[in-house]
Amino acid sequence: MGQRVSLFVTCIVDQLFPKVGLAMADVLERLGFEIDFPESQTCCGQPAFNTGYRAEARTVARHFLDTFESSPFVVIPSGSCTAMIAHHFADLFHKEPETLARVHSLEKRVFEFSTFLTQVAGVEDVGARFDDIVTFHDGCHALRELGVKDAPRRLLARVRGLELRELSPAEECCGFGGTFAVKFSELSGAMVRTKVEAILRTGARTVVSLDSSCLMQIQGALSRAGSNVRTIHLAEVLASR
Amino acid sequence: MSRDYILHRVRTSLGRSPSQPVPDPPPARIRIPEVSLDARVASLLAQVEALAGTALETSDPRSYIASAIVGKTVIASNSPYLAACGISSLPGVESGITDREQLRDACATADIGITSADYALADTGTLVMFSSPAEARMVSLLPPEHIAVVPRDRILTGLDELFSILPDPAAQSSSMVLITGPSRTADIEQILVRGVHGPGRITVIVAA
Amino acid sequence: MSSEFHQKAHETLANANLQLAIFTATGRLKDKRVEAVGPDQLPDYQELRTQANAVKQHAIDNLDHYLELFERNVAARGGRVVYCKDGTEVSDFILALAHERGAHLVVKSKSMTTEEVDLNERLEHHGLESVETDLGEYILQLAHQRPYHIVAPALHMTRYDVAEVFTRRLHVPNETVIEKQTALARSILREKFLAADIGISGANFLVADSGAVVIVENEGNARLTTSAPRVHIAVAGIEKVIPRAQDLATFLKLLARSATGQLLSVYTSFLSGPRRPGEIDGPDEFYVLLLDNGRTRLLPDKNKRQSLFCIRCGACLNTCPVYRRIGGHTFPWVYSGPIGAILTPQFMGVQQEPDLPFASSLCGACGEVCPVKIDIPKILLELRSDVKKAETRDKQNRLEKLSFRAFAWLMTHPRLYEMAGKLLRSVGVPSIQAGPLRAWTSQRDLPPLPDRSFREMWRRR
Numbered sequence: 001m002g003q004r005v006s007l008f009v010t011c012i013v014d015q016l017f018p019k020v021g022l023a024m025a026d027v028l029e030r031l032g033f034e035i036d037f038p039e040s041q042t043c044c045g046q047p048a049f050n051t052g053y054r055a056e057a058r059t060v061a062r063h064f065l066d067t068f069e070s071s072p073f074v075v076i077p078s079g080s081c082t083a084m085i086a087h088h089f090a091d092l093f094h095k096e097p098e099t100l101a102r103v104h105s106l107e108k109r110v111f112e113f114s115t116f117l118t119q120v121a122g123v124e125d126v127g128a129r130f131d132d133i134v135t136f137h138d139g140c141h142a143l144r145e146l147g148v149k150d151a152p153r154r155l156l157a158r159v160r161g162l163e164l165r166e167l168s169p170a171e172e173c174c175g176f177g178g179t180f181a182v183k184f185s186e187l188s189g190a191m192v193r194t195k196v197e198a199i200l201r202t203g204a205r206t207v208v209s210l211d212s213s214c215l216m217q218i219q220g221a222l223s224r225a226g227s228n229v230r231t232i233h234l235a236e237v238l239a240s241r
Numbered sequence: 242m243s244r245d246y247i248l249h250r251v252r253t254s255l256g257r258s259p260s261q262p263v264p265d266p267p268p269a270r271i272r273i274p275e276v277s278l279d280a281r282v283a284s285l286l287a288q289v290e291a292l293a294g295t296a297l298e299t300s301d302p303r304s305y306i307a308s309a310i311v312g313k314t315v316i317a318s319n320s321p322y323l324a325a326c327g328i329s330s331l332p333g334v335e336s337g338i339t340d341r342e343q344l345r346d347a348c349a350t351a352d353i354g355i356t357s358a359d360y361a362l363a364d365t366g367t368l369v370m371f372s373s374p375a376e377a378r379m380v381s382l383l384p385p386e387h388i389a390v391v392p393r394d395r396i397l398t399g400l401d402e403l404f405s406i407l408p409d410p411a412a413q414s415s416s417m418v419l420i421t422g423p424s425r426t427a428d429i430e431q432i433l434v435r436g437v438h439g440p441g442r443i444t445v446i447v448a449a
Numbered sequence: 450m451s452s453e454f455h456q457k458a459h460e461t462l463a464n465a466n467l468q469l470a471i472f473t474a475t476g477r478l479k480d481k482r483v484e485a486v487g488p489d490q491l492p493d494y495q496e497l498r499t500q501a502n503a504v505k506q507h508a509i510d511n512l513d514h515y516l517e518l519f520e521r522n523v524a525a526r527g528g529r530v531v532y533c534k535d536g537t538e539v540s541d542f543i544l545a546l547a548h549e550r551g552a553h554l555v556v557k558s559k560s561m562t563t564e565e566v567d568l569n570e571r572l573e574h575h576g577l578e579s580v581e582t583d584l585g586e587y588i589l590q591l592a593h594q595r596p597y598h599i600v601a602p603a604l605h606m607t608r609y610d611v612a613e614v615f616t617r618r619l620h621v622p623n624e625t626v627i628e629k630q631t632a633l634a635r636s637i638l639r640e641k642f643l644a645a646d647i648g649i650s651g652a653n654f655l656v657a658d659s660g661a662v663v664i665v666e667n668e669g670n671a672r673l674t675t676s677a678p679r680v681h682i683a684v685a686g687i688e689k690v691i692p693r694a695q696d697l698a699t700f701l702k703l704l705a706r707s708a709t710g711q712l713l714s715v716y717t718s719f720l721s722g723p724r725r726p727g728e729i730d731g732p733d734e735f736y737v738l739l740l741d742n743g744r745t746r747l748l749p750d751k752n753k754r755q756s757l758f759c760i761r762c763g764a765c766l767n768t769c770p771v772y773r774r775i776g777g778h779t780f781p782w783v784y785s786g787p788i789g790a791i792l793t794p795q796f797m798g799v800q801q802e803p804d805l806p807f808a809s810s811l812c813g814a815c816g817e818v819c820p821v822k823i824d825i826p827k828i829l830l831e832l833r834s835d836v837k838k839a840e841t842r843d844k845q846n847r848l849e850k851l852s853f854r855a856f857a858w859l860m861t862h863p864r865l866y867e868m869a870g871k872l873l874r875s876v877g878v879p880s881i882q883a884g885p886l887r888a889w890t891s892q893r894d895l896p897p898l899p900d901r902s903f904r905e906m907w908r909r910r
Contacts, residue, residue: 010905011860015870016896018903037907042860043765045668049851050811052833056857063861091830173770177810182888184771184808186462189892190600191770191810229624247687247741251513255746263511267503269695272493285496288712298828320727341730345677349643365712366535374727382669400702404695411526411659411694411721415731416676419717423663424669426631428585428603429611436583439669439716444632 004034006071008064008110010081010212011043017212024077024113025125040067046084052179058092063088065102070163073120074110077209078236079142082112087145107200113235114151114190114210124154129175131161135204137218138172138197139175139186139211146180152210152234159237165202172198176217199229271401281396282364282447288366290444292422293435296366298447302390303327305446306355309388311332313352316344318380322358326390326448328355339374348383354440356381358391363447364399364419370443372416381420387440389420392448454804457779467605471597471776474604481710482818483903486836491706500699502822505758506688508657509814512748515657515690516739517834517904522660526722528735536566539684542738543568543649544575552577552646556638557669558664559583560651561599561761562686562740564783567648579649580641582670584634590617595776598785600708603657605776638670642837648674648732654700655737655759658693661721663736665714672716681720681732688757694719700760703820715816743796753828756791757901758821765815765825771808781805789817791828800843854864867904874898 004027007166009021025035048124058123064085068074076082095098117123136156142148156164175181182188195218199207205228209215212233219231252259260373261351276284282298289296299305310333317329317336329336334355348354360369368389372378381387392447397403410417422439424439461467467704481749486494508515520530533539547555555577557563567601569590579608581590585602589595594616596602612625615633619773650671662683664671665691675681697719705711724731749754766786775784781802782793788804799806806829815825840846859866877898889895 014903016899016903018899018906021903022906025910039904040863042863042866045857045860049857050830050833051849051853052806052835052837054834054851055854056853059857060860067455090832091827092839099724111771121499140812140814144817166722171814173810173812173814175770176857177812179580179811179885180807183460184884185888186459187771187774187891188806188810190462190774191891194770216896217893219896220889223893223894242532243534243538246534246737247532247745248513248516250741250745251516251687251748253514254745255510257511257513258555259513261514264507266507266692267500269671270497270500270699271692281780296864319542329743339729347874348638358830367713372724372728372731375730378672379730382672382676389747400698404698408693409520410719411661414524415682415720415722415724415728415735417719417844418672419719420715421590421711421712421713421717422715424667424715426668427585428583428588428601429606429630431477431601432627434628435636437668437670437817438582438642438673 001035002032003073004015004036004121005073006068007035007037008041008068008076009037010076010078012212013077016216017233020077020233020235023037023233024075024237026239027117027179027235028075031121031123031126033121038067038071046079047178047219049084049088054092061089064100065106068106069102070107072109073116074184075113075116076110076112077210077233079112079139079146079148079214080213082110083145085110095103111126112146112148114155115146115148118151118154125157125158126238128158128240129237130237132206133165133204133209134157134205134206134237135165135167135199135202135210137167137174137207137214138171138211139166139214141211143152143171146211155234155238156208162237165204167198167202169198174189174214174217176213178213188217189221191198192217196221196225196227200227205229208234208237210234255322259312265427272404273402274398276363276398278393278396279364280294281398282393282396284320284363285361285366285396285445285447286383288364289422289443292366292423293443294366296447298393298449299301300428300449302446303331304449306388308329309444310353314350315353316347316351316380316384317355318357318376320375322357322392323355323390345379348379351384353386353388354380355388355390358404361391361421362399362403363396368420370401370418370420373414377419378416381418382439385436385440386442388444388446389447390446396447452542453738454781454802455780455810458808461775461779466776467776468728470605470607474601475767478601478763481705482764482767485706485710491702496664497699497703498820498822502758504691504696506820508692509688509748509754509757510689511610511828512690514818516687517691519655519657519660519690520568521568522658523659523722523737525708526660528660528737530737532739533741535573537569538567539566539738540575543572543647543682544577546680547577547647550646552680554641554645555579555647555680556582556641556645556652556674558648558650558666558674558736559586559602560684561783562651563649563684564596566740566742568684577762580638582638582642582674584631585666587638588614595778595783598763598766599761601765605778609731609815613795619842642673642677643677647680647682648678648815649684650675652689652737653704654697655685656694656697656719657690657691659721661719663697663769664720665716666717672718675718675720676731678830679732680736682736684738684740685711685809687741687744704760704762705843707764707818731868745794747795752794752831755823756795756828758823760789760821762820763822764818768814768818769813770810779870779894788823789833791832794832794835799832800839801896803836808893818883867902874900874902
């Protein structure tokens with residue numbers, strides 16, 4: 001296709017889970033997209049925004065706007081970061097009409113990864129193979145703010161060798177919530193342990209999700225529980241051959 | 242005065258001036274489904290039964306009630322409809338009380354209270370009762386069992402139809418009560434118990 | 450204040466029995482709600498929510514108009530509206546009326562608004578006997594406890610707790626069978642209903658075009674409270690006003706389903722004024738006390754104003770992963786759960802309870818289930834911003850403010866951000882993060898640090 005897309009890998013992927021970014025790039029390139037990685041990118045500002053520091057969040061958001069000003073598409077391996085940009089940048093700049101106009105233009109161009117594949121690229125089969133029994137965790141921001149539910153499942157359904165088992169109860173928060181995980185650590189721990197119990201009940205050996213923050217929380221709890229169940233980002237599953 | 246103080250605070254907060262006209266409210270949402278009378282009756286009966294009530298249709302409510310009240314103390318409302326059905330005059334049925342205290346005492350000691358109902362709602366198994374000289378509040382409230390006799394043609398599809406034909410219930414009475422099943426609570430350990438304050442047993446008789 | 454919240458949360462989390470009770474009870478209510486509003490049961494659920502939100506928005510945006518309309522119509526039906534700034538004015542009015550009428554005994558049906566102003570305590574202090582008649586509230590009154598949940602007030606108590614309370618306060622033999630406990634309460638309260646001089650209720654809705662009070666319940670105690678005594682006083686927040694009786698076709702469909710999964714609550718009473726000529730029973734006097742108590746403070750901000758749309762269904766509590774673990778008593782005020790988390794700081798001032806808006810993972814489940822579409826997560830985020838602004842103003846929590854300024858600076862200097870990342874990976878985690886790090890590792894393992902960042906690997910690609 002040759003269409004240019006820009007990667008916004010997110011600060012957590014950049015610093016802690018780089019393979020997720022590489023996997024996403026691989027999948028997009030295989031589909032014929034021309035990838036670029038604007039080097040000035042850092043963060044979407046969500047940590048500051050969620051903690052109540054809006055001025056600081058605005059500073060970071062302005063930098064984001066500048067970085068991706070000329071990107072026709074921005075693809076992001078995270079529901080929470082995409083929601084921050086697509087929904088909350090407008091909250092940050094509602095008093096600055098000129099910046100707000102740039103935000104509205106940007107909102108149309110940013111996509112969470114699974115949404116980009118199914119809605120923009122129009123594909124469900126990316127030629128992946130991943131022999132495993134997996135379960136899928138719906139991260140709250142992707143699910144409720146972006147309405148992402150079907151897209152990752154349609155993509156996983158086409159992965160050769162993969163069996164998907166649904167979690168029950170479904171749609172429960174993993175308990176990360178950013179600084180919530182450390183400010184209310186006991187509560188966060190209780191929530192993720194419930195999630196781990198549900199995961200173990202499925203008999204799946206791998207947990208897949210769209211957000212590295214959720215995966216980090218869940219993986220930390222699985223390890224602490226002495227479980228061999230591993231966590232992996234959807235991009236890494238889709239990049240597997 | 243608190244009235245002026247509060248209204249002033251409200252207006253200031255909303256940026257409104259006294260007597261400022263109000264834009265039209267969003268139109269009330271009233272959607273009345275097309276349901277045949279037969280289907281409405283069937284639905285009403287099924288819903289009442291689903292709530293652990295007893296429900297039946299009969300052309301002879303009097304006979305049914307006659308056998309249901311054997312050995313029981315019964316109070317019936319002053320509903321002309323119940324009188325016309327011959328129910329108020331059944332042996333063992335006390336009726337025609339107009340004194341408040343006397344009625345209360347009768348209801349407090351009765352085993353069964355019998356009333357008519359102004360309407361019923363098919364989709365939820367609900368009785369609609371207006372307080373009036375013919376229907377006092379206590380008859381359907383104090384006795385541990387309530388029997389209501391509803392004429393067939395008073396069965397509406399649901400709330401939307403009720404508020405469509407009665408957009409101003411206050412014009413009719415000081416009290417309109419919607420009764421949906423027997424009194425219940427699950428306040429202790431979420432365990433369901435019926436007949437907490439209101440009647441624990443309810444029978445809806447649709448008179449054909 | 451804040452540490453009290455943490456302490457209570459900790460105690461609740463550590464109590465295995467309580468955890469099970471709260472989680473199971475809310476889980477049941479949550480599941481019943483899901484079924485009751487499902488596409489096969491209520492196909493126009495989303496439309497009804499949109500309508501309910503629009504009607505509430507209109508009513509609140511024009512609240513003065515609807516309050517005056519309501520007042521006129523109550524008067525037209527022979528009742529009287531009294532505006533009360535706070536709890537003192539509510540109890541002053543009731544006490545004065547009771548004195549005039551020689552009243553001694555009051556029966557009360559469930560009303561969060563009266564809990565808000567500690568009405569029972571005020572009345573009892575002045576010699577009135579005021580008896581809660583909702584079973585759960587009656588038990589709590591005997592036990593001197595606050596409600597645990599908006600709809601299921603005694604959620605946290607077992608039948609053994611109830612038996613103990615009854616034996617201790619009512620001097621009856623120990624009885625642990627729930628049906629018998631209920632029957633006992635019923636017979637005691639029946640006497641109270643029939644002897645009471647005044648009945649005090651809340652109101653789920655105040656219908657402006659009818660001058661009517663709508664009360665929704667399952668037990669029948671509200672019907673008795675509002676029908677047996679000669680005087681009925683309804684106490685309601687000013688925000689309860691809806692424009693028309695016809696709007697009930699929307700709200701009633703949403704309320705019970707959202708609260709308990711029932712199609713309709715057992716009794717819905719639509720009461721307008723004292724009994725009419727010819728009506729045999731019903732009150733001779735009818736009053737509606739309209740309470741402000743800080744609600745007007747929530748009106749100026751257009752976003753936060755929607756906090757007043759709440760119809761007290763409790764759906765947000767039942768779905769909140771936080772409430773379901775810490776329960777109602779952890780919250781500092783009578784309103785708990787997500788709605789409590791947004792109301793409390795707005796009524797009390799954000800600095801009173803600065804932790805409350807942060808005790809949430811922002812999962813958004815509450816906003817998704819709210820029948821009147823209050824955007825609770827959005828308001829939580831705004832309150833967080835309000836807390837930090839207040840702290841900055843008062844020079845509190847300066848280290849945190851400084852860290853986020855540093856964060857913003859770092860994130861706008863990409864090369865320095867990259868260097869900081871390299872430092873993190875080579876040196877290990879800096880000690881200034883000891884606090885958050887310890888908090889993390891207390892519950893779960895840390896992720897392993899990669900050798901290289903994405904951008905380093907990208908350059909080598």
